[in-house]
Amino acid sequence: MKKLVFLLCCATGVMAQTGEIRNPRTSPEDVAAGAMIFRSHCAQCHGIHGEGGRGANLAGGIFYHGSSDADLLRNISEGIPGTEMPGTFFSDNQVWQVISFVRSLSERAVETRVAGEPAAGEPLFRGKGGCLRCHRVNGEGGRLGPDLSNIGSSRSMKHLREALEKPDSEVLLPFWRVSVTDRNGKSYSGFRLNEDTYSIQVLDMEERLHSFSKKDLQSLKIEKTSVMPSYATVFSDRELGDLLAYLSSLRRKARTQ
Amino acid sequence: MRRFALTLWILAAAPLTGQQITYERLLNADREPANWMTYSGTYRGWRYSPLDQIKRENVQKLKLKWVYQMSAQDVGTTHQVNAAHTVETTPLVVDGIMYFSEPPSNAVAVDVKTGRPFWRYRRSLPRKINVCCGQVNRGVAVSGDRVYIGTVDAHLVALDAKTGAVLWDVEVADYRTGHSITVAPLAVKDMIITGISGGEYGIRGFLDAYDAATGKRKWRFWTIPGPGEPGNET
Numbered sequence: 001m002k003k004l005v006f007l008l009c010c011a012t013g014v015m016a017q018t019g020e021i022r023n024p025r026t027s028p029e030d031v032a033a034g035a036m037i038f039r040s041h042c043a044q045c046h047g048i049h050g051e052g053g054r055g056a057n058l059a060g061g062i063f064y065h066g067s068s069d070a071d072l073l074r075n076i077s078e079g080i081p082g083t084e085m086p087g088t089f090f091s092d093n094q095v096w097q098v099i100s101f102v103r104s105l106s107e108r109a110v111e112t113r114v115a116g117e118p119a120a121g122e123p124l125f126r127g128k129g130g131c132l133r134c135h136r137v138n139g140e141g142g143r144l145g146p147d148l149s150n151i152g153s154s155r156s157m158k159h160l161r162e163a164l165e166k167p168d169s170e171v172l173l174p175f176w177r178v179s180v181t182d183r184n185g186k187s188y189s190g191f192r193l194n195e196d197t198y199s200i201q202v203l204d205m206e207e208r209l210h211s212f213s214k215k216d217l218q219s220l221k222i223e224k225t226s227v228m229p230s231y232a233t234v235f236s237d238r239e240l241g242d243l244l245a246y247l248s249s250l251r252r253k254a255r256t257q
Numbered sequence: 258m259r260r261f262a263l264t265l266w267i268l269a270a271a272p273l274t275g276q277q278i279t280y281e282r283l284l285n286a287d288r289e290p291a292n293w294m295t296y297s298g299t300y301r302g303w304r305y306s307p308l309d310q311i312k313r314e315n316v317q318k319l320k321l322k323w324v325y326q327m328s329a330q331d332v333g334t335t336h337q338v339n340a341a342h343t344v345e346t347t348p349l350v351v352d353g354i355m356y357f358s359e360p361p362s363n364a365v366a367v368d369v370k371t372g373r374p375f376w377r378y379r380r381s382l383p384r385k386i387n388v389c390c391g392q393v394n395r396g397v398a399v400s401g402d403r404v405y406i407g408t409v410d411a412h413l414v415a416l417d418a419k420t421g422a423v424l425w426d427v428e429v430a431d432y433r434t435g436h437s438i439t440v441a442p443l444a445v446k447d448m449i450i451t452g453i454s455g456g457e458y459g460i461r462g463f464l465d466a467y468d469a470a471t472g473k474r475k476w477r478f479w480t481i482p483g484p485g486e487p488g489n490e491t
Contacts, residue, residue: 065381074384081363081379139415139424139471147422174376174420193375193420201368201375207419209354209375211368 021070025096034101037094045084050105052156054170055085061106064153064252072099083154084172116238121246124239129231137250143207144191145228146172153251160247164240167226177225178202181218192222278351278399280446293350296396296441323372327359347396347441356399356418358441361392362408364416376421382410387435389457396441398449400469405449407438413451413467425472429453435460448475 025034039048045055056064065071065080076095079087088095125131134145151160162169176192178200190204200220202210214220235243278294286292286299290308297304311319327344348357355369362380367373386392386409398405403424404416410432415424429451430436435458443450448466456462462480467473482489 066383070384081381083381136417136422136424143417143420143422149423194373196373199368199371199373201373203375203419209366209419211371211373211375213371 021068021073023069023073023096023099025093026100030097031100031104033094034097034099037090037098038101041088042098047156050102051158053159054155056154057156058102059105061103062153064150069099072102116241116243116245118242118246118249121239121242121244121249124235124243125246128239129234129243134228143203144205146175148247148250150252151250152248155247157244157248160244161240164243165230165232167228167230171224171226175226177223177227179219179221179223180212182212183216183218185218195222277401278444280400280444283400283444291350292352293348294399295349296347296398296443300445325365325367325372325374343391343393345393345395345439349397349399351399354418356397356404358394358397358406360394361386362394362406362410364397364404364406364421366404366418366421375419378406378414378416378421378423380408380410380414382408383432386410386432386437387458388437388439388454393439394441395439398442398444400444400449403469405442405444405469407440407442407451409437409439411436411438411453411455413438413442413449413465413472415449415469415472427467427472427474429465430455430460434458444469 038046038050042055043050045053046058047053047055050058052058061067063072063075065075065083073092073095075085076088076098077090077092079085090098125137131145131148132141134142136142136145136147136149138149155163174191174193177189178192179187179189180200180202181187188202188204188210190202190210192200193203193209194201198214200212200214202212204210212220231240231243282289283295284300286294287301287307290306293306298306342360344360346357346359348355350356350369353369354375355367356364357367358364361382364378366375366377368375388409392409394406394409399418402418404418404421406414406416407429408414411428411430412426413429414426416422417424429438430453435455437454438451439454440452445466447469449469450464450466452464453460453462461483464478464480466475466477468475479486
């Protein structure tokens with residue numbers, strides 16, 4: 001009998017999940033209210049016109065973590081695990097207004113392509129640029145730089161160009177540079193994977209993991225600069241365009257819900 | 258049960274250099290009692306540790322050394338925390354680093370001495386997942402310099418053991434038909450082996466083996482005979 005009740009519970013759980021959630025706030029007033037919230041809280045990463053920057057381009061009508069109203073509600077309210085997208089503190093009504101505004105963007109999508117050929121950019125990425133020494137694409141490459149397998153869907157062209165020309169302009173937390181000297185005088189340098197008041201976790205340049213107690217260190221230096229050199233003078237304008245086109249083409253398939 | 262605490266064994270002062278986890282090491286896991294490199298300890302599946310430092314006479318003296326706070330937020334549902342999330346993981350310990358999973362399908366690497374994380378893989382999950390008995394995970398597998406985890410949306414994922422970066426992510430089965438993975442994968446030679454959940458929703462069960470390097474499926478063994486196979490008529 002217990003088993004029967006249990007199975008019934010399971011079946012009910014599935015059925016309860018099938019109802020579709022729809023955006024109840026889609027009037028022009030809602031779009032305008034959503035635009036206000038977007039400009040003050042979302043535009044910093046996603047761009048004032050949703051064209052993308054540090055955050056994904058939202059103006060193309062393609063949302064890589066789900067395109068349904070329910071997906072957008074969840075992703076804006078709770079953030080997206082494994083990405084830099086945080087959750088927000090807005091009411092559902094406010095989030096619905098933001099969703100209405102974001103959907104209105106794709107109706108007047110902005111051009112974000114560069115003049116360049118992805119096929120010509122890939123050999124530059126692998127060869128002249130030596131990018132795979134530190135960066136990984138779909139499992140191939142090094143681990144000393146960010147994984148770029150999906151970089152095209154999470155960064156705007158403008159942001160990618162800036163990262164190539166001025167790598168120090170924005171460095172992600174796990175890639176801040178750390179130099180430490182332990183109590184025996186031995187020095188390590190690498191990346192700041194994690195840190196708290198008492199300890200710091202480091203991936204050194206030989207790709208070994210260390211966890212240091214700060215009280216045991218003679219010195220600790222953290223620099224928010226990148227180990228990546230600027231590629232502004234390494235490539236010609238045309239090569240840079242090809243490389244950007246290649247980076248922009250690195251996208252995972254959008255999830256179907 | 259959102260928190261779990263672990264008192265630490267006294268470990269040999271192993272550097273966190275993270276040697277490669279070879280098949281030979283896994284095969285002879287009983288020779289490295291300070292490590293716990295596969296779900297059941299060794300391929301024998303005894304789940305028995307020969308370490309004898311902690312015994313009946315001194316067990317009452319164990320003290321809390323550190324606490325690791327697991328994620329309280331459930332991203333599988335909208336605007337609610339799913340109370341069905343319980344911790345069912347078996348932590349692996351390899352050369353001073355502990356690898357374990359968090360519900361629903363996250364993985365983490367922490368320093369065994371302090372419990373501080375080196376990295377954390379948080380899986381983005383679709384909204385509608387059919388798991389009969391809670392979105393749980395039993396643990397990860399390690400092989401080479403990679404960590405493997407099965408997910409409740411029925412994918413198998415390879416992560417870099419040093420950074421948690423995703424190396425490959427393959428669909429084992431369609432989660433929309435009731436398939437899910439809660440079991441810890443098993444690393445054998447160059448293969449990662451996983452089972453599947455979903456019997457409560459009438460799925461046909463199987464065991465799969467995937468190429469550890471590429472994620473390409475090597476074989477599938479159906480545990481329920483199909484039409485024309487012996488036993489299908491029963």
